[in-house]
Each structure stands twice: as C-alpha cells, then as structure tokens.
Amino acid sequence: MDAARKSPCPDQRERLVAVATGEAARDFALDAHLARCEGCSAWLGRVELHVTTLRELGSVPAPRDLDGRVVGATQAGFRQDRAVQALRDLNRIAMPVEVDLAIWPAGKSAPPVLDRLVDRDLQEQTRGIARRFAGRIERLKAPRSLDARVHMAWSAREMWTRARRRSDWRWLTLAAALLLVVLSVTLTLYVVGRPEMKRGPTFVIEHVASPADLDPALQRTFAAVLGGAPDAQEKPW
C-alpha cells in the first residue's frame, strides 16, 4: 500500500485536523509521533492541502438582486406581522340581543320552516356530493361469463321447482310412513327397556335362628366387627 494513502491512527485523527486547521499547535510529542508514523504524517499533509484549497475558495459576493428581494420579503413580513397583530388586538364583540331575538323570538322555539330549510340544505349538499362523485366512479361492463352462470343457476332452480311440484304427494306419504316407523320403534324400545332401567339394588330379608346358619362370608364379617365368633348360646338371634 502506498504510504501516502495509509490511514492515520484513530486517536490522532481529530488532533491532526485541529493542527492542520490552525486550531491546535504542534508539540514535541506530536512531532515524535509523526516522525515514526507514516500514516499520520501523510494524513496531516493531505488535510493541510485540503485546508489550503478550501480556504482559497474565497468569497462569493451577494448578487445585487438580493437587496430588492430582502426589502420585499421583510416589508411583506412586517405587513403580515402588523395584520396579525391588528387581528389579535380586535376586541371580541358580543352579538347584540336584538339579533338573538330576531332569530329566536323570546319564549318561542325555532319555527318549523327553519327545520325544513336546514334539512333541505343538508339534503341538497348530500345530493351534490353524490352527483359529483357518481360521475367519477368508473362504470364496468359485466363479463360475458356472468350471463352463462346466471342462466345455469336459473335453469337448475326451475327444474328443481317443477320436479317438486309433480312429486309432492309421494314425498308426503313416504315421510308419514317413515315417521310412523320411527315412532313405533322408539315406543317399543322404551316399554321393553323400562323395567331394566328402573331396577335398583335388591335387599333380602332373611330370618336366621342361629349364627351358624348364616352365610360363611357373613359369619366372618360379624367376627371381624365383634372381635370374635358370635356366641350363639348367650345371645340367640
């Protein structure tokens, strides 16, 4: 890489620009750094050249017509300011009572004619908007396929209606028969299945003269509850 195009050290960049523009002075430390850093040294040289070139750009005098434009602009500005101030200074004037009374006679509500007038005005505006915008909406032509679709749909519907009219009585008979069959089946199932559904737990009352006559399983249950074999002699059942 060419030494002249080497990048300067990032921490020195701003300082070198300040030195090149005359905002900061060179010192021993900077000189020592520049002596051993080619990038910074080259960068300083380039920035100094840019600064000289930019400063030589010199001054462009304002064109003569600027005077006229500034005079015009400032005077217009002052006029505008004065007009704004004058408007701000205007006192607020309350509407005279006479005007109020002329519009709304004391103790009376607005005459019906006012309602009609306002209503007509509003409607007129709405119509005006509708007229104005209706003309702007683009009118589209229906596609040819629409005709065919509508025709097909219409034909299918006609066919279905005719067929239904011809076979009305047959459908009714069939529906009634079906209904009858369904009702019979439901009733039969209900009647047959009812006792089964109502049956709950069964209890058997049995008279036993001696514990020995008990069922062995019941005997063991009693023994467990009473802490031993039931004494048939002392407490007969």
Add this chain to the structure above:
Amino acid sequence: MKIDPDRELVEACQAMAPSGLEGASRQLYDQYKDRVYNVCYRITGNATDALDASQETFGIMFRKIGEFRFESKFSSWVYRIAVNASIDHKRRSGTRWLPSIETREDSRSNESTRFDIRDERIEMPAAAASRHELEVEIQTAIGKLSPKMRAITVLRYVESLSYEEISETLQISIGTVKSRLSRAHEALDRELTPVLDRHYLR
C-alpha cells in the same frame, strides 16, 4: 462574556419601528449580506437556491431581531439561521446538488472580487480555466458531504469561524465539532485527493 461587536447596531434595530431596510437595519444587512450569501451558496451549491435561502435568512433575521437577547453572538445567530435556511431549502426543493457551468458563470458575472488574490497576478486564460474547473470539483466534493458536515466545513473554511464559534452557531459541543470536522476530512480525502493530485501533478 465578550461584548458583541454588533450589539449597538442590533439594539438600534430593535429600538426602531419595523419598516424597510433603512438606517441600522441597512447597515446590519450590508455587513452580513456577503457572509450569509456565501454560507448559503456553499451549502446549497447553486446561485438560485443560495439567493432564496439568503432571502429567507434575512426575512427571519429582521422579523425576529426584536426577540434576540444576546445569549450568543449575533453573528452566530445569523449563521445559524442561514445554515438552517439553506439545509431546509435544499431539503424542500429535493434537488441533488450538481454544480453546473451555467451556475458558476452566473455567479462569476455578478461578482467582481471573486478571485481577488489571483486577479492581482493577472492569470493566463488557461490557468483561470483550470482554477475554475478545480473550484467546481471542490464544490462537488463539498456537495457530497452530509448537510451537517457540509455546514461545519463551510463555517470553518469559508467563514473561518473558530471551533468555539462553530459550536455556538450550531449549538453542539466542541467535541462534536472536532469529530464532525475530522469525519468531513475523511470524506473529503476520498473525493478531493484524486482531484488535487490530478490538478497539481499535470
């Protein structure tokens, strides 16, 4: 705080009833018109936009001068208006800056002190053309900078403001001034170095 050199004139302007450019306001205008126009020209990059931006700057300046409270230097305040007007104008017009020969010819025809230093040496036509070409290329390089960096470059090199004055004008810290100027030089290095090499080595 240093006394503002424009204080007397500004106070005279504030005291008088707003009217056209007369008396103190005329003096103030004469004092600033070239400086403002230069800033606007270098930032916008063409004479037409510079004229519009300068007009806007003075319009604002004279309308708001009554509200100026010397919290900063008057010149900083004016430069700030000019920079903002130029950047706003450029943004509004939405035109990309491209220096045209016609534009430069226009401004040359209006000016008499454009090349004061060189004129004294009576430049040869070829040298003058070469300088003109170089100026266009420099202005192109400036035009390629971002508005913030362009403003800082113009204030530093065209108007010779110090870092402190730039900081006051643009209402940014001195650190920001340094870093923006450094970045501006990095961008200028890419654009300007080949141009200068070509110009000085041929």
